[in-house]
Amino acid sequence: MDPQTARFTERMGQLLEAEGMPRIAGRIFGLLLLQDDARSLDELATALGVSKASVSTNARNLAGQNVVEHVTRPGDRRDYYRVTPNLFSRMMEQRLSRWRRFADAVGEGRRSVPLHHPAVRARLAEYEAAYAYMAGVIGTALGRWEPHRVPRAAARRSAR
Amino acid sequence: MDPQTARFTERMGQLLEAEGMPRIAGRIFGLLLLQDDARSLDELATALGVSKASVSTNARNLAGQNVVEHVTRPGDRRDYYRVTPNLFSRMMEQRLSRWRRFADAVGEGRRSVPLHHPAVRARLAEYEAAYAYMAGVIGTALGRWEPHRVPRAAARRSAR
């Protein structure tokens, strides 16, 4: 593994760690981001110099979050992983759902907490409105971005 | 502190903790979100049942991230804190800057890492383009949201 690749994977490890994921998950992600085809658990483990147990757990976890895809090959017992296509959209959607949880909490607070000051009530309502507005904007923007990004992907999608 | 308020602050603590902040920071934020005027460090510490040291550190940290504002009063030595106005925009901007770090890392990788597969290079370039696109969309949406949200704020802004 050349030093630039190592540097890149380490940086991804740090960045994803700052987002609340285990560092190894970030490294796996960073490494897969630079691979054109899927990699097996063993390849990942040896390339990153970590235990296969960690790779197994973290890769499965990443797959559960849709940032990585589990790939199997006929006549091959091994598990392969690659970054998901539409990675950016997936990450955006995931982020939106996180915000949604936040906006939901605010909404529930506004309804359940005894608020004596109208200003506070207005603040919470405003936050909810802002979230709804931005969610709409981001949603339509995502819809506009994807289609003319990769024509083949759009064709595949409409063929479903 | 009534049970609903406690419930709300705890939930905020959990949510912000999931975003990578200390739980106490989330609790402070949640509590301030329900207050109409600024609160002192001691008020926060006793209300939350935590040490003043923690409140001091975390409140300052939150202020550094622009999610909370440091308020002082003439003839009063104490430090007060309240949630920032334009909270939503601040959080959006903060999130955008996080993404930017991510996009920067991808860009640097694309330039520095020896990439043998054109598909990988294209993937990285596409990610950068998607980020730039979304950053633009979100930026203009924020600009459109704020003005007709709080007219007085718009007036203040245009007076600069």
Next chain:
DNA sequence: CTCAACGTTCAGCCGGTACTGAACGTATCC
């Protein structure tokens, strides 16, 4: 000047959790 009221800093403790190595279960091949 002395004392109280603040905020800040720091060493130490404590809790959580990421990571490992070994054991295990299962499938595939000989």
Next chain:
DNA sequence: GGATACGTTCAGTACCGGCTGAACGTTGAG
């Protein structure tokens, strides 16, 4: 059948970071 190649699970460890209490510096009041 045994042996190998997989992935998974789990107990144990090591580490990291949050939180605390105590000590400290500073400001203001009496």
